[in-house]
Amino acid sequence: MKRFFALCILLPSLGSVAVHHTAAAQTMLDNSAQKASPFVKETLKSLTTRFPSAHPKFRKLSVHTNSDKKQVVCGQVSLSENKAPAEDSFLSFGASEDSEQPVVYEARPIPSTLDSREANQWINHGADLEELEELGCVPEGSYRQYGDSLNKVLQEHKINTTR
Template sequence: MKRFFALCILLPSMDSVALHHNAAAQTVLDNSAQKAPPFVKATLKSLTTRFSNAHPKFRNLVVHTNSDKKQIVCGQVSLSENKTPAEESFLSFGAAEDSEQPVVYEARTIPTTLDTREANQWINHGADLEELEELGCVPEGSYRQYGDNLNKVLQDRKTSATR
């Protein structure tokens, strides 16, 4: 009887503690995480924690080794609420075995005209693409193409401003 009474008191309080510890599960849509090294699972967990409100979904996970013999994971993550996210909702990401945070790059089209106050924001946005290129997660030349497009828009802005 005493045990029953103790359980009646403890269980409700344990339930309130459990509410504060949400479990974060990774969803890999294409089974590309099979036999993944521990650092890949840690990377996915890090991204799941980072985007905890969106319940991220992963695909196209690939692991390769860089010249320093460190493992690199590349893949795509969607923050869409849909069970089967649209193709355009996926963002490229990458992480090195010894990195602190994975790099996530959202491919956004550079507008045809930019206010000069927005230039730094677009330059900083391209830095993530540069880092993914260095990791080998996006094709070589992606960052250069991004920079060329950004410079063209900024040049057009300067030319238009002087007319």
């Protein structure tokens, strides 16, 4: 009788947990996912679970194949709570069929002055942009432009500290 009572209490709670974890939905702000492949759907689902506190909104999805004949999906995601997110709230993302996680790049402007202790953080931040460029999700030369801007700020810091 005690086992039956315990099952009556546990089963409904287990069901609600399962529903909670599988109910993650994506919001498309344009019609770019009309004929999405299972790979694209899985990528969007992965991004939705990666940012569980936000309700991601996607747009500008595009799919192409890389030199290895693997599918690559590119697009933009916003983590804004607004129904109509601001243009600057969108982050570029990309994923390849042979990659584990989608790459998400937040385009943040490099500050005009930068402490040398923060340099590694900004270099690592640019690595995501480099990966998106390799995937074909951002224009070629984007990473070089980012690196040039970062080097300019670091050189300026070096000049100012040696004076």
